Amino acid sequence: MPVSLQLLSQFTLLQPLPREALEPLSTRMNLRQFARRGMVMSKDSPVQELGFLVDGRLQGVDFTVDGRSVGMYFVDPGDYFGELSLVDGQPPSEFVVAAVKSTVAFLDATAARELILGHPALAQAVMVRLAQRVRTVMAQRTLLGLPNPFQRLCVLILQLPQRMVDGVAEIEQPPTHQELAIMINASRETVTRAFQLLFLHKVLVREGNALRLTQPVLLKDIAEGRADPPKA
Amino acid sequence: MPVSLQLLSQFTLLQPLPREALEPLSTRMNLRQFARRGMVMSKDSPVQELGFLVDGRLQGVDFTVDGRSVGMYFVDPGDYFGELSLVDGQPPSEFVVAAVKSTVAFLDATAARELILGHPALAQAVMVRLAQRVRTVMAQRTLLGLPNPFQRLCVLILQLPQRMVDGVAEIEQPPTHQELAIMINASRETVTRAFQLLFLHKVLVREGNALRLTQPVLLKDIAEGRADPPKA
Incomplete structure (x- = not known):
């Protein structure tokens, strides 16, 4: 199924491109839908593609040699994934799964490589993206160097994208407890218990889908080991 | 101090360059020496440079919020470092320290950016390097997702560069116990004790500066959790 020009113009990576460069892409891309927990890109797959998320949310995950899942990153609408394999020709470095029902537009590797190498602005954008992934x-x-999972959770919360609302930092749509757990090498139960304590002591306040950081200094002190985690 | 053309031709990144492109570099670079444990590149430094290791060995390290050191990577002679800041303009992501007495040739950021963006072969090489760093x-x-430090050590040993000697895989010049410890979030003592057991049970054999993997199947079974670590 070809992808409309309007949809293409929503993909951040492609925004520097003139309309003439977008048109041939609309017929070379194809849209696929994935149910929640569906496998969007497998580490074992020999097929290399650059994926653009149309709607939904994806998570890059890997598994340890003994089968524990390890969270890597999230992909939000407008963003892309699969660039590592395009650049070095190796198989994907992780699995990409749908965190919720999602729609993805795929561009085959040959077309994607031509596109990136043919437009210095895109090549530079991909370089910056890779640097940021590193x-x-x-x-x-570095976070995983901390021995205490409560402390790791507080560091991670402070690393999530925030915006200021009435002078208080807010995290909109924070990851689920399960998603946070695999990012900090802890169990889902540990994360849930830590949140209960942070809510009880009003270090965090839930407001609809957002988390308000009502005591950022205390949160930072716990994260940096200057204050003990709150107790029940 | 200008850097000789002969020295420049030993740097892997610069090998695709013609002689005319190397000549102006030789006067723009400068050589600096570092004692063991000397700080080669600081996270706090506002100065951005691309560094090339002439001799010695460097280690990229970071520190957790509570001051524990976390090992990242090694730089060997002929290799370069500092490319992240060049690409995204942000401060260095880690400290680079001299693991042994080392000599480094530095190229200032402006010259390094012109060089990389002006030669597509170098731009592509830097992209591949970034992908490999990711x-x-x-x-x-993912390694740190494993709960048992003995198992983490075995996985790490299997990830180190190997070469075959008389049908047995060897690791030449393996990292020190301290270097391995900070790569797997364990104490130096834990690493030393693990090596003693691996030597006792002849899973590994020391041969001069090399480590011989005499029982690779058992090592892999321990790494992947199918066999228990050996006991004293």
């Missing part, structure tokens, strides 16, 4: 994974890796 | 850090991050 930084993100390094931050996660 | 993969390496993801593998380390």
Whole structure:
């Protein structure tokens, strides 16, 4: 199924492209839908594609040699994934699964490589993205150097994208407890218990789908080991 | 101090360049020496440079919010570092310290950016390097999902570069116990004790500066949780 020009123009990576460059893409891309927990890109797949998320939410995950899942990153609408394999020709470095029902537009590897190498603005955007992925994974890796899961959770909460609402930092649509758990190497139960304590002591307040950081100094002190985690 | 053309031709990244492109570099680079444990590149430094290792060995390290050190990667002679900041303009993502006495040739950021963006072969090489760094850090991050430090050590040993000698895989110049410890979030003592057991049970054999993997199947079984770590 071809992808409309209007849809293509919503993909951040493609925004520097002139209309003439977008038109041939609309027929080379195809749309696929995935149910929640559906496998969008497998590590074992020999097929290389660049994926653009139309709607829904995806998560990049990997598994340890003994089968524990390890969370890597999220993909939100307008964003792309699969660029590692395009660049180095190796199989995907992780699995990409649908966190919720999602629609993805795929571009085959040959077309995607031509596109990126043919437009210096896109090549530079992909380089910056790769550099930022290195930084993100390094931050996660550093986070895991902390022995206490409560502390790891507080560091991770502070790393999530925030916006200020009435002078208080808010995290809109925070990841689920299960998603947070696999990002910090803890059980879902540990994350849920930690949130209960953070809510009880009003370090965090839930407001609809958002989390309000009502005591950011205390949260930072717990994250950096200067304050003990709150007790029941 | 200008850097000789002969030295420049030893840097892998620069090998696709013609002689005319190398000549102006030789006067723009400068050589600096570092004692063991010297700080080669600081996270806090506003100065952005691309570094090339002439001799010695460097380690990229970071620290958790509570001050524990976390190992990232090694730089060997001929290799380069500092590319993340060049690409995204952000401060360095980690500290680079000299693991042994080392000599480094530095190229300032402006010259390095012109060089990389002006030569598509270098731009592509940097993209591939970034992709590989993502993969390496993801593998380390996944490794840390394993609860048992002995198992993490065995996975890491299997990830180190190997070469075959008389039909047996060997790791030349393996990292020190301290270096391995900070890569797997364990104490130096835990790593030393694990090596003692692996030597005692002849899973590994030391041969000069090399480690011989004499029982690779058992090592893999321990790494993947199918066999218990050996006991004293």
